[in-house]
Amino acid sequence: MNFIKLNIFYRNLKRDKLISIINAVGLIIGILSALFILEYVYYQRSYDSHHENAKDIYRVAYNRYQNNEVLWKTANSFPPTGKWLKEHYSDVVNHARITPKNEITISYNNASGSKIIYSEDKTYYATSSIFEVFTIPLLQGEKDPLKAPNTVAISHLAAERYFGEERPLGKTIKVNGNEDYMITAVYKKMPKNSIVKSDFLFSMETIYKQRPRIRTSWGYDYGSTFIQLKPNSDYKKLENEGLPEMIATNYKERLDSQGKRDTYYLQPLQDIHLTSNIEYESEPPVNGKIISILFGFSIFLLIIAWINFINLTTARSIERANEVGVKKINGASKMNLITQFLSEAFLFNILCLAITIVLFYALNPWFKTITQIGDFNLFEHSKFLGTFIVIFVLGIIISCIYPAVILQSYKPVTVLKGKFKNKREGVFFRKLLVTLQFVISVVLLCGTLIAYKQATFLMEKDMGINYAQSIVIKAPKTGEKQSELQSKILLMKDELTQIPEVKGFTFSSDIPGQEIQHWFSCRRKGYDKTDTNSFFQLSIDDQFLEFYNIKLLAGRLFRKGEKETGTKSIIMNVKAMERVGYKTPEEAINNFVVTGRNEEFKIIGIVDDFYYQSIKNEPVPTVLRLTDSHKAFLTLKVASNNTTEIIQKLKTIYENYFPEQPFDYLSLENKISNTLKSDRTFLFVFSLFSILAIIIAVIGIVGLILITISQRMKEIGIRKVLGSELMDVSKLLAKEVASQIIIAIVIAIPLAWYGYQNWFLKTYINSIELHIWMFLVPVIVLFIIVFLVIHLVALRAYQMTLSEVLQNE
Numbered sequence: 001m002n003f004i005k006l007n008i009f010y011r012n013l014k015r016d017k018l019i020s021i022i023n024a025v026g027l028i029i030g031i032l033s034a035l036f037i038l039e040y041v042y043y044q045r046s047y048d049s050h051h052e053n054a055k056d057i058y059r060v061a062y063n064r065y066q067n068n069e070v071l072w073k074t075a076n077s078f079p080p081t082g083k084w085l086k087e088h089y090s091d092v093v094n095h096a097r098i099t100p101k102n103e104i105t106i107s108y109n110n111a112s113g114s115k116i117i118y119s120e121d122k123t124y125y126a127t128s129s130i131f132e133v134f135t136i137p138l139l140q141g142e143k144d145p146l147k148a149p150n151t152v153a154i155s156h157l158a159a160e161r162y163f164g165e166e167r168p169l170g171k172t173i174k175v176n177g178n179e180d181y182m183i184t185a186v187y188k189k190m191p192k193n194s195i196v197k198s199d200f201l202f203s204m205e206t207i208y209k210q211r212p213r214i215r216t217s218w219g220y221d222y223g224s225t226f227i228q229l230k231p232n233s234d235y236k237k238l239e240n241e242g243l244p245e246m247i248a249t250n251y252k253e254r255l256d257s258q259g260k261r262d263t264y265y266l267q268p269l270q271d272i273h274l275t276s277n278i279e280y281e282s283e284p285p286v287n288g289k290i291i292s293i294l295f296g297f298s299i300f301l302l303i304i305a306w307i308n309f310i311n312l313t314t315a316r317s318i319e320r321a322n323e324v325g326v327k328k329i330n331g332a333s334k335m336n337l338i339t340q341f342l343s344e345a346f347l348f349n350i351l352c353l354a355i356t357i358v359l360f361y362a363l364n365p366w367f368k369t370i371t372q373i374g375d376f377n378l379f380e381h382s383k384f385l386g387t388f389i390v391i392f393v394l395g396i397i398i399s400c401i402y403p404a405v406i407l408q409s410y411k412p413v414t415v416l417k418g419k420f421k422n423k424r425e426g427v428f429f430r431k432l433l434v435t436l437q438f439v440i441s442v443v444l445l446c447g448t449l450i451a452y453k454q455a456t457f458l459m460e461k462d463m464g465i466n467y468a469q470s471i472v473i474k475a476p477k478t479g480e481k482q483s484e485l486q487s488k489i490l491l492m493k494d495e496l497t498q499i500p501e502v503k504g505f506t507f508s509s510d511i512p513g514q515e516i517q518h519w520f521s522c523r524r525k526g527y528d529k530t531d532t533n534s535f536f537q538l539s540i541d542d543q544f545l546e547f548y549n550i551k552l553l554a555g556r557l558f559r560k561g562e563k564e565t566g567t568k569s570i571i572m573n574v575k576a577m578e579r580v581g582y583k584t585p586e587e588a589i590n591n592f593v594v595t596g597r598n599e600e601f602k603i604i605g606i607v608d609d610f611y612y613q614s615i616k617n618e619p620v621p622t623v624l625r626l627t628d629s630h631k632a633f634l635t636l637k638v639a640s641n642n643t644t645e646i647i648q649k650l651k652t653i654y655e656n657y658f659p660e661q662p663f664d665y666l667s668l669e670n671k672i673s674n675t676l677k678s679d680r681t682f683l684f685v686f687s688l689f690s691i692l693a694i695i696i697a698v699i700g701i702v703g704l705i706l707i708t709i710s711q712r713m714k715e716i717g718i719r720k721v722l723g724s725e726l727m728d729v730s731k732l733l734a735k736e737v738a739s740q741i742i743i744a745i746v747i748a749i750p751l752a753w754y755g756y757q758n759w760f761l762k763t764y765i766n767s768i769e770l771h772i773w774m775f776l777v778p779v780i781v782l783f784i785i786v787f788l789v790i791h792l793v794a795l796r797a798y799q800m801t802l803s804e805v806l807q808n809e
Helices: 006-015 017-045 081-088 156-163 205-210 212-216 235-250 252-257 269-275 288-329 334-371 382-408 412-416 424-460 482-496 574-580 643-657 668-674 677-711 713-721 726-763 773-798 802-808
Strands: 057-066 069-074 092-109 115-126 138-141 151-155 172-175 179-187 200-203 224-229 260-268 470-474 502-508 519-524 533-539 552-555 568-573 592-594 600-607 622-625 633-638 665-667
Touching: 017 269, 017 288, 017 334, 017 382, 017 677, 057 081, 057 269, 069 533, 081 092, 081 224, 081 235, 092 156, 092 200, 115 156, 151 156, 156 179, 179 200, 200 205, 205 212, 235 252, 235 260, 252 260, 260 269, 269 288, 288 334, 288 382, 288 424, 288 677, 288 726, 334 382, 334 677, 424 677, 424 726, 424 773, 470 643, 470 668, 482 502, 482 633, 482 643, 519 574, 519 622, 533 574, 568 574, 574 600, 574 622, 643 665, 665 668, 677 726, 677 773, 726 773
Parallel strands: 115 200, 151 179, 533 622, 568 600
Antiparallel strands: 057 069, 057 224, 057 260, 092 115, 092 172, 092 224, 138 179, 151 200, 172 179, 470 633, 470 665, 502 633, 519 533, 519 592, 552 600, 568 622, 592 600
């Protein structure tokens, strides 16, 4: 007998087209949904996998403690870290270091005399070894391009943007109007799925030339160190032995005198994006547990789809019983029949997979736009191909073998006498699968509501700052003296605030929605230097606190026109106050702190803690200073719905004062919203495919009910003649699934409650509380959907006349 007779396969599909279509649609939606979810999951898991030495690269991070209290957890480390580890441990074969150089302007005067100038949000100082540790292909230039001070390597995209057709090597660019750097290399743009990516890498030697002591400093930790180990090295051994020795050798004595301690650890490069969320991350991380939830979700979708296939195939078995009986009488063996039915099911799955892949590529541009995963190609990912082949082959085998075994087991004599009925074991197994299907559906539907409530909660939670209707303009970087630049900005401010729509103005070093980049160290006056602590510092003007409506708890705000002269003043938030050692805001007011340079600052106010970087990050100890140093952002409060018109007015005034500077602006509301981008993407993916999971389950129920109707058509016709109403027929059909749904709900609600509480909500520092209605509402919705569909299917059966029923019989 042939492995499969295509004419028989086609005839069976055509004989019951509706059930075949239902079966195919369920499988296609299930596989397609799983592929899209897996594409998003594997993109997030692919971060930094393109580096040749990815498995051997680690970032050195540390936590600092005082009296067993965590002062900070940071991705930074000290400049000598990599060098010391390489010199003292043979497993360390190389190291690289980067330090952020953010919010700069870069300009170039081209051959025609035109000035090309752009703002660059994120660039780095880097050691030349970055090209050895990481895989960053050099397209032009020398092998060791950052060995000299004031040199820079640029990406090929930056080369096109600034130089066009000119050859960039040897050319000089100007940073912030007063720093010259010579281009020594051009590299291929770093992939989007990298934690370290920038169009400009400036020589780390530039910093060391300007401040030589930093090279060997075990007190200045602004920058991240990456080390490369020998293949198959035990990084935990280095973590447990080498890192403590590094501390003990170089600066433990100083820490001990301050009552502090450091704990270092190594972060595998490929794990950072999914598992790390500490201070000074080079890229915003995602929640690795959420990615794991989505991976499990994709498997659930495939399970639901294959459960449908098994149920519909076995439920139709009575319609193929005669075929089996005749073939057995004509000498077909069990293996012949199993081979036939197995090959039919296999071909059906393969056809559905082929259609799914076509749809996947057709819809993929839309999905990539929504999830912003760039040019990532799922089918080029080696780990995905292996996993998918294993899952799909196992799924096909499991979903095909059971129906094939059931179909071949029918006894020809019983079948041909018309006394065949589905076995009780088969019916029970089918009901078990339907129950599992509904368990998964209820869990997913509950998850959709919980994810929506959590995302809404984060978006609506008070951050302690009012950023509504705020437009940020990046301050110009002209290279002028700070005092001259400030004078121009103040003149521009006066003109900007004359615009009727502008209701407020402030000038600061940092803006909400990003990490604070500057530090302030101090101790209480009269205390020993060993009691010095570090804080985040915001350089602000006298309008900042009122502009953002930050709550004052004690003392006063900076007065209008107040300057940081004579007796210098600072304002602290509660976390900073507590770190200094005060218990209440009132206790801290009018007391003094002293910096490492013995400068005294009077605490004039205590403000409430505020979420500056994101609602997902804890408020940090922050000191607010009335100083012009480091100021980089002009923020305006506008009262206008016509954003285009107001931006044009702002641009005109800005260019009058700074005609050669780029006018870069952003909406603060959009920036804050972007900090929740990964949560909104998760909500979109989870919600969309939860709905599709429900559709798949409902499709399966429709198929089973249609098969039930075809097998009980005579009974339904007779009931109708005897006076049964439509609702009676609906109840009769609903009994087929009612018990499974009830059992599924009883199982699913405790599972969902435990899972979402412990694996989802606990990953947030701020989360909603679960309530029983969050589980009852999805259950009620599912009940309504299922029984409405059953009622509509019953209507079709009820409308048939008895003569039509008997004719079909």
